[in-house]
């Protein structure tokens with residue numbers, strides 16, 4: 001079984017075991033888990049075969065967006081990443097097109113339940129929950145719907161500590177804990193109702209939202225509708241991009257951090273934004289080897305402290321590199337990368353090939369804004385917040401939710417004043433991209449004990465300032481973006497080490513020995529890996545080796561799930577030591593030559609339409625995506641073009657066609673597949689009712 005037995009941050013709880021079958025093989029699952037995680041836990045990555053060419057299919061998004069994970073369960077095609085496994089369930093691969101189920105025998109028709117609320121919030125992530133709390137404070141009748149079984153959105157996947165400020169957005173706390181706090185806060189507000197496991201299907205022209213709550217369909221008529229629907233991961237076009245083992249970083253975090261499955265042994269990451277860097281770190285926390293991370297730009301776009309954290313742990317970051325091929329017979333086996341020129345074209349002769357069973361695609365997110373657009377078209381009072389409005393950190397999403405809630409209050413006539421000005425200012429700061437990096441951190445050798453603040457990049461973060469009991473850590477400038485500096489007294493309390501989300505604060509203690517001081521470093525990877533008396537490889541903040549040192553002590557701060565490793569080092573390097581290295585970087589294996597241009601790469605996953613087919617259609621004059629759909633079937637499949645539309649648009653641009661010349665896909669009215677009978681409140685007879693004298697119709 002491929003389940004996590006331990007994790008440095010996440011508790012491993014006992015859960016009831018159930019059994020199901022896949023292709024007739026009996027397997028074990030945990031009650032309440034989704035089929036895809038149960039299959040991964042049993043070592044199964046290939047779920048189905050594509051109807052077009054028999055190619056193996058696995059997961060991509062693990063979030064119900066792409067439909068690549070479709071299997072047959074209980075006789076019906078379902079998305080394995082959304083449908084929950086049940087005791088005795090027979091799961092089969094989908095081979096070819098699914099068979100239409102026998103027409104259900106209608107027991108009775110009904111009318112969908114209707115509900116009126118002041119505010120409907122679609123999405124229970126950080127922005128939706130923050131908005132709901134603001135509305136709850138003023139007793140506004142609010143309904144929050146979320147398609148998952150617990151609230152928090154992507155926060156429930158985040159085991160690292162968050163940036164921002166303590167007073168505004170829980171900085172220094174882990175995403176999983178912030179999700180709990182936001183949810184807990186809502187319990188104080190009885191006017192806020194929560195529907196989990198509830199999928200918004202559409203916002204209709206009669207100003208009602210259709211919600212599938214479990215297997216019951218309801219209509220909600222809100223005075224104001226707020227889309228807090230988050231974002232979906234972008235796909236990437238390269239040969240081998242749909243091999244099982246190649247999937248989104250969010251899908252990986254879902255498997256590991258939500259469902260506690262270990263889906264990989266050797267992992268490679270594409271994308272040096274915060275999502276890719278954090279996913280690599282989460283893999284290391286789960287004991288998975290990360291072979292490397294590539295970024296096409298000259299530097300990673302994510303926070304430097306995130307990049308430094310994984311470099312210190314031995315993960316090489318290849319900037320100015322691209323992925324040229326993922327290869328394997330039925331599942332991913334190797335990843336080939338190459339350097340790029342100034343036009344981002346691969347440079348022959350620079351190829352490197354690595355063994356990997358998992359490749360994470362972390363090349364950005366697209367807003368899920370379909371409901372907001374539908375609501376605007378229907379003429380509703382509609383607002384949007386969080387990633388659905390603009391992709392940013394969760395800390396920014398919380399402010400964005402608050403601001404949206406204030407606008408709701410104004411629309412409802414409950415307040416007349418504008419939202420506090422500082423909310424908008426904080427939002428702008430929290431959305432900021434990282435600024436410039438200042439020179440290396442300075443020590444304070446005039447003090448017997450002092451922190452060294454290795455965080456030198458301008459990012460919105462200040463928990464070390466807030467937590468210092470002596471108020472000796474301040475920001476270098478007025479803005480929260482300024483790096484911190486130390487001056488004054490230090491009592492060696494470790495608080496700044498334990499709260500820093502970047503693990504970028506160390507403590508130098510010369511009180512016992514001036515020549516060989518103790519240096520304490522925060523560490524979050526597996527308890528038991530480092531012990532007192534071990535010899536550790538020291539690294540500077542960026543991961544360069546600084547020699548070795550004896551581990552003098554390991555302190556376990558269980559409440560923070562953080563270790564403090566105390567090292568005895570030479571005075572000359574004490575201020576530069578930032579951490580210890582656990583793994584040596586892996587060398588590339590024999591390299592394949594550059595793959596052919598990406599014409600063979602899949603763009604539309606549902607219909608397996610290649611980049612070459614799309615390019616040929618564009619060169620033949622197609623400028624309307626609906627015509628493209630008719631010519632190639634791109635966008636025709638189950639996901640409704642959620643995954644391929646942005647890629648197709650970039651292919652248009654690559655072919656020299658301006659976006660203004662392209663007509664987009666006609667949107668389907670419904671967000672996800674739904675049984676037709678749901679809309680008329682149909683209740684089907686059960687097999688038992690069929691056999692008995694139940695009269696029905």
Ligand code: FES
Pocket residue numbers: 058059060061062063064065066067068069070079080081082
């Ligand atoms: S992997 Fe299940 S819908 Fe995308």
